[in-house]
Amino acid sequence: MPLTPTDPELLMRVRMEFLEMPGMRLTRSQARRLWNLNQTTSDAVLDALVEQGFLKQAADGAFLRQWSGRSDEWNGVAAFPTIQRASYESRQP
Numbered sequence: 001m002p003l004t005p006t007d008p009e010l011l012m013r014v015r016m017e018f019l020e021m022p023g024m025r026l027t028r029s030q031a032r033r034l035w036n037l038n039q040t041t042s043d044a045v046l047d048a049l050v051e052q053g054f055l056k057q058a059a060d061g062a063f064l065r066q067w068s069g070r071s072d073e074w075n076g077v078a079a080f081p082t083i084q085r086a087s088y089e090s091r092q093p
Contacts (some may be wrong), residue, residue: 010035014045015054025062051072 014035018024026034032042047064049055056066 010041011048014049016078018055019050022065025058025064029061 014031017034028039028043028046031037031046032039035042035045037045046055046057050057050063053066055086057063
């Protein structure tokens with residue numbers, strides 16, 4: 001049976017790839033080759049994962065996890081080091 005973009009196993013497989021490799025960035029073409037999918041199915045899977053909030057598409061067109069803990073991948077993370085540093089500094093005698 002051919003895989004479809006809504007196949008839960010296919011969506012889970014793609015999710016697991018991104019979870020197992022933090023910081024992974026793939027173009028549409030790279031994703032197609034990695035998962036051996038046709039263009040329509042690959043594009044639909046990527047778009048579905050963006051719609052679900054699991055992936056985001058960067059300005060350069062690459063797909064990456066919405067948040068994986070790297071400050072250069074998600075704008076909201078950039079504030080965390082400042083907060084942690086401020087908390088640490090406030091505890092100093």
